[in-house]
Amino acid sequence: MKIKLIIGLFLCVCFAQIITPLSMIARREFVLKHGAQYKFKVAPVDPYDAFRGRYVALRFEEDYCLCAKEDKLNSGQQVYALINVDDHGFAKFSGLAVNRPDTGPYIKTRLNYISGDKAYLDIPIDRYYMEESAAPRAEKVYQQHVRSGKEDAYAIIRIQDGMAVIESLYVAGERIESLVDSLSN
Amino acid sequence: MNKVFLRWLYQELPGLVEKGVLSQEAADKIRQFYGQVKNPGRMNVGLVIFGTIGAFLIGLGIILLFAHNWDQLSRLSRAVLSLTPLIIGQLLVLWVLLKRPQSSALKESTATFLSLMVGAAIALISQTYNIHGDAGTFIFTWMLLILPLVYIMQASLPAVIYLIGITAWAGNNWDNPVKAVIFWPLAAVIVPHLIWALKREIYALRAAIVSLVMAVCILSAASFSLGRNWPGLWVVIFPSIFAVIYFTGNWKFNQITTNWQKPLRFIGGIGLFILVFQFTFKYCWQYLGSYTYGVNRDISFIGLLPDYIITLAIIGTAVLLFYDNLKRKNNQVAMFGAVPLLAVVAYFLNMQSTFLPLLIFNLYLFVLSLSRIVAGFRLNNQALLNTGMLMLSVLIIARFFDSDISFIVKGLVFIIVGIGFLTANLVYTRRLGGVK
Numbered sequence: 001m002k003i004k005l006i007i008g009l010f011l012c013v014c015f016a017q018i019i020t021p022l023s024m025i026a027r028r029e030f031v032l033k034h035g036a037q038y039k040f041k042v043a044p045v046d047p048y049d050a051f052r053g054r055y056v057a058l059r060f061e062e063d064y065c066l067c068a069k070e071d072k073l074n075s076g077q078q079v080y081a082l083i084n085v086d087d088h089g090f091a092k093f094s095g096l097a098v099n100r101p102d103t104g105p106y107i108k109t110r111l112n113y114i115s116g117d118k119a120y121l122d123i124p125i126d127r128y129y130m131e132e133s134a135a136p137r138a139e140k141v142y143q144q145h146v147r148s149g150k151e152d153a154y155a156i157i158r159i160q161d162g163m164a165v166i167e168s169l170y171v172a173g174e175r176i177e178s179l180v181d182s183l184s185n
Numbered sequence: 186m187n188k189v190f191l192r193w194l195y196q197e198l199p200g201l202v203e204k205g206v207l208s209q210e211a212a213d214k215i216r217q218f219y220g221q222v223k224n225p226g227r228m229n230v231g232l233v234i235f236g237t238i239g240a241f242l243i244g245l246g247i248i249l250l251f252a253h254n255w256d257q258l259s260r261l262s263r264a265v266l267s268l269t270p271l272i273i274g275q276l277l278v279l280w281v282l283l284k285r286p287q288s289s290a291l292k293e294s295t296a297t298f299l300s301l302m303v304g305a306a307i308a309l310i311s312q313t314y315n316i317h318g319d320a321g322t323f324i325f326t327w328m329l330l331i332l333p334l335v336y337i338m339q340a341s342l343p344a345v346i347y348l349i350g351i352t353a354w355a356g357n358n359w360d361n362p363v364k365a366v367i368f369w370p371l372a373a374v375i376v377p378h379l380i381w382a383l384k385r386e387i388y389a390l391r392a393a394i395v396s397l398v399m400a401v402c403i404l405s406a407a408s409f410s411l412g413r414n415w416p417g418l419w420v421v422i423f424p425s426i427f428a429v430i431y432f433t434g435n436w437k438f439n440q441i442t443t444n445w446q447k448p449l450r451f452i453g454g455i456g457l458f459i460l461v462f463q464f465t466f467k468y469c470w471q472y473l474g475s476y477t478y479g480v481n482r483d484i485s486f487i488g489l490l491p492d493y494i495i496t497l498a499i500i501g502t503a504v505l506l507f508y509d510n511l512k513r514k515n516n517q518v519a520m521f522g523a524v525p526l527l528a529v530v531a532y533f534l535n536m537q538s539t540f541l542p543l544l545i546f547n548l549y550l551f552v553l554s555l556s557r558i559v560a561g562f563r564l565n566n567q568a569l570l571n572t573g574m575l576m577l578s579v580l581i582i583a584r585f586f587d588s589d590i591s592f593i594v595k596g597l598v599f600i601i602v603g604i605g606f607l608t609a610n611l612v613y614t615r616r617l618g619g620v621k
Contacts, residue, residue, distance in 0.1 A: 003282070003286060006282060006337055007279070007282055007283070009333065009337055010278065010279065010282060010333075010337050013330075013333045013334065013337065014275045014279075016330060017271060017275065017299075017303050017306075017330050018268065018271070018272070018275075020307070020326060020330060021267065021268060021271070021306045021307055021310050022268070024307070024310050024311075024314070024316070025261075025264045025265075025310060025314075028314040028316075029261070029264075055312075055315070076361075124317040125315070125317065126317055127315050127317075128315050129312045129313070129315055165314060165315075166315045
């Protein structure tokens with residue numbers, strides 16, 4: 001009887017252990033399939049994350065939006081960053097909402113800090129994983145590209161109901177993986 | 186008696202009977218008195234250690250293999266592959282539960298393997314979908330998912346991983362004490378396992394490791410989560426925690442002789458001594474108010490309430506345990522554990538002047554070391570005698586370095602302290618010879 005109870009409990013634990021990563025997969029696959037596509041200008045760098053192998057760290061070129069003092073916002077507060085697309089087809093943050101907006105694209109995020117009239121966001125996209133040897137090469141490719149005077153790196157991000165998932169990273173109009181490959185060859 | 190000694194004694198008995206030192210009847214009575222050598226849980230320590238190291242290595246190997254260069258696979262197959270080691274771990278645990286429920290070694294090693302694989306699966310999926318690098322959420326989810334294994338498998342290594350994990354999580358939230366304070370209920374969940382381990386195998390490695398990790402984690406987490414809005418309160422919080430650890434270490438299991446088998450008593454004692462020694466210096470009290478460890482944001486009273494409640498509970502427990510030891514006439518133990526009470530008094534007196542706290546702790550350390558020396562002589566306990574001597578010499582030397590006294594006098598003090606050490610040990614050894 002006791003062993004049956006223990007095994008029953010263990011099976012419940014197994015279910016929780018499987019369902020947690022599965023739900024992570026399912027939510028992101030759903031966004032990647034059904035979410036709207038946006039281009040965000042980024043600037044990659046390459047630190048080492050001991051937990052998760054090598055990746056290209058991303059910094060959004062404009063990771064803030066303007067706010068008024070009357071908004072009474074605090075650091076760490078959950079907000080909804082509204083998104084607008086400019087004439088060149090790049091997405092930008094156009095405003096903040098404390099409550100979930102009814103319409104329009106937005107990302108659910110937190111406030112990093114406020115400086116003057118700018119509210120800096122803790123954007124939930126800060127990395128792009130690559131194969132171990134490719135990440136430092138990608139960084140080099142990008143830096144060479146910047147030195148030549150062009151800064152046209154952007155990330156393609158899918159957004160659905162406030163959740164954002166990065167799809168790919170482009171430098172000089174080409175996917176970073178194929179750019180690194182073509183340069184290595 | 187320690188089972189190692191008991192085994193030795195039982196090995197010696199036939200020889201002693203043969204040589205006529207003991208009669209057969211006396212040897213039988215000794216055996217009857219001490220009973221069988223107990224082998225709790227029939228746990229083979231070697232098997233547990235090697236099984237667990239093996240599980241660790243296999244687990245880490247799998248993570249490395251997967252993490253390295255798997256760009257060629259499609260996103261979904263990578264995600265599904267991430268779950269494979271987790272499922273293998275679960276099947277192994279299930280097999281042990283069904284086929285080998287008696288084997289502590291297998292339970293321990295498979296549960297450890299599964300614990301690592303849960304973390305690996307979440308990390309690999311985070312990598313596949315470039316999920317935001319939030320170490321806190323990652324560790325928290327991982328720890329909650331492995332916690333039940335501690336009780337289902339009666340395994341201590343997952344408990345150790347869990348304790349280290351929640352401490353790391355509290356550290357990750359060091360700038361948000363309202364969140365970091367959740368460490369305490371999370372750590373409390375492991376207490377029944379610790380008590381079970383202590384009861385079952387008082388002398389075993391398992392109880393020693395869990396209690397050691399528990400003590401270290403609690404001390405680390407206290408600095409992240411307690412007294413954050415009350416500058417200088419650390420002078421009460423840390424002595425209280427060390428005192429609770431020290432009293433718990435002295436509880437019930439007095440027959441254990443070595444320090445590594447009694448890590449709580451050892452850590453508690455050393456910690457209390459270091460704190461008291463620090464409290465005998467002026468700088469400690471002079472700059473007490475300015476020792477704040479970095480919370481600038483405004484936190485409401487309600488947000489700080491858990492911090493206050495846990496801090497008061499720890500101080501209260503230390504005082505109650507002190508009172509309990511005093512009542513049971515464990516004077517040596519009680520005296521050492523009196524630091525929290527004195528710290529409370531000193532904390533409030535310090536608001537008037539720094540002189541009074543200094544006086545209290547210098548006097549206390551002096552009396553404490555003398556009482557240990559006297560008790561050492563009285564009870565023929567050389568360890569007690571020498572720790573007392575050591576404390577006294579440290580105090581004397583520190584005070585002489587503190588003050589403007591010439592080098593010659595300082596040198597003489599060193600010589601006198603050294604002579605004191607030698608004389609005390611000589612007198613003790615002679616007396617012991619006389620007793621024999």
